[in-house]
Amino acid sequence: MATATHLLGMDLANPVVVGSGLLTDQERNIRRLLHSGAGAVVTKTIHPNPPTGLDERIIRLPTGMINSTTYSKRSVDHWVGILHDLARDGLPVIASLHADSPVELAELATRVEAAGCRALELGISCLNEKDGLDDVPERVYAYTSAARAATRVPFSVKLASGEGLHARALAAARAGADAVTISDTLPAAAVHPETGDLRLGGVFGYSGPGIKPLVLASLWKLRSAGFSLPLMGSGGVQSGRDVHDYLGVGAVAVQVYTALHTDMNLTLTRIVAEATGSGNTDHSCAPVVGADRSGQVRS
Numbered sequence: 001m002a003t004a005t006h007l008l009g010m011d012l013a014n015p016v017v018v019g020s021g022l023l024t025d026q027e028r029n030i031r032r033l034l035h036s037g038a039g040a041v042v043t044k045t046i047h048p049n050p051p052t053g054l055d056e057r058i059i060r061l062p063t064g065m066i067n068s069t070t071y072s073k074r075s076v077d078h079w080v081g082i083l084h085d086l087a088r089d090g091l092p093v094i095a096s097l098h099a100d101s102p103v104e105l106a107e108l109a110t111r112v113e114a115a116g117c118r119a120l121e122l123g124i125s126c127l128n129e130k131d132g133l134d135d136v137p138e139r140v141y142a143y144t145s146a147a148r149a150a151t152r153v154p155f156s157v158k159l160a161s162g163e164g165l166h167a168r169a170l171a172a173a174r175a176g177a178d179a180v181t182i183s184d185t186l187p188a189a190a191v192h193p194e195t196g197d198l199r200l201g202g203v204f205g206y207s208g209p210g211i212k213p214l215v216l217a218s219l220w221k222l223r224s225a226g227f228s229l230p231l232m233g234s235g236g237v238q239s240g241r242d243v244h245d246y247l248g249v250g251a252v253a254v255q256v257y258t259a260l261h262t263d264m265n266l267t268l269t270r271i272v273a274e275a276t277g278s279g280n281t282d283h284s285c286a287p288v289v290g291a292d293r294s295g296q297v298r299s
């Protein structure tokens with residue numbers, strides 16, 4: 001049975017963490033997800049200079065989804081205000097950060113720390129930028145060490161499963177990461193049945209149940225090789241059983257994202273109840289007091 005856990009300096013009521021994505025791009029959703037039982041929530045990746053003009057979409061497959069999204073289009077100023085309010089309310093929110101260079105990432109981390117944010121995730125492994133991502137240990141080291149030099153806030157470095165993962169994870173550890181999150185989405189393509197062209201126009205990020213066995217294998221191999229930093233598993237979680245599978249291969253916390261694109265709050269509440277054995281699957285009637293920065297009443 002999954003119980004309370006300690007992650008990135010925070011005591012979480014349970015190890016189910018909502019991963020970064022479109023659903024966590026709004027303060028209102030972040031508060032709702034916490035109210036629905038998340039142990040913590042990771043924001044959509046905040047970026048000082050997000051790409052513009054890209055065709056950012058998602059397509060659903062029988063085994064998950066492919067998305068071509070990149071980073072939050074909200075400004076850093078906007079996010080700093082939101083993170084300040086969430087921190088003021090003592091909520092377990094992890095700010096996901098990335099930037100075009102290690103220097104800019106360090107500046108961003110400093111600003112987010114000043115807002116009172118308690119934990120970070122370096123969202124440095126998105127493969128949906130224009131030229132894709134061919135990640136190497138040197139790049140991971142450069143971003144991680146720059147963030148480490150800039151902030152004392154605990155952070156996890158998010159990596160993608162695949163070639164050279166052990167070397168990339170070691171680079172994150174040597175550069176001062178407090179934890180590693182595995183996995184970001186994985187490169188995938190779908191073919192349009194009528195035109196034969198690639199849907200979304202190329203290779204983009206695959207998520208959902210199809211990637212879970214691959215990510216489980218990555219965690220198991222890292223642990224078997226003696227990798228000692230705390231690991232957060234992320235990939236294809238749809239049930240409490242999936243959460244337990246990740247804990248079983250050595251994760252200290254488990255992220256869920258794609259599953260929440262269907263009945264977000266109900267799905268999260270069910271997964272948390274199954275994972276913790278609480279049987280408490282109905283938070284829907286309880287009011288949440290307060291308002292987010294848009295002035296909307298939280299409910």
Ligand SMILES: Cc1cc2nc3c(=O)[nH]c(=O)nc-3n(C[C@H](O)[C@H](O)[C@H](O)COP(=O)(O)O)c2cc1C
Pocket residue numbers: 019020021022044045058065067069070071072096123126158183184185206207208209211234235236237255256257258259
């Ligand atoms: C639509 C969409 C948007 C995402 N955006 C981000 C992001 O901004 N930053 C990030 O680190 N991961 C992002 N992810 C990756 C998820 O956080 C997660 O790591 C991945 O999808 C695997 O978990 P899942 O199978 O439970 O979705 C995104 C995934 C999807 C499907």
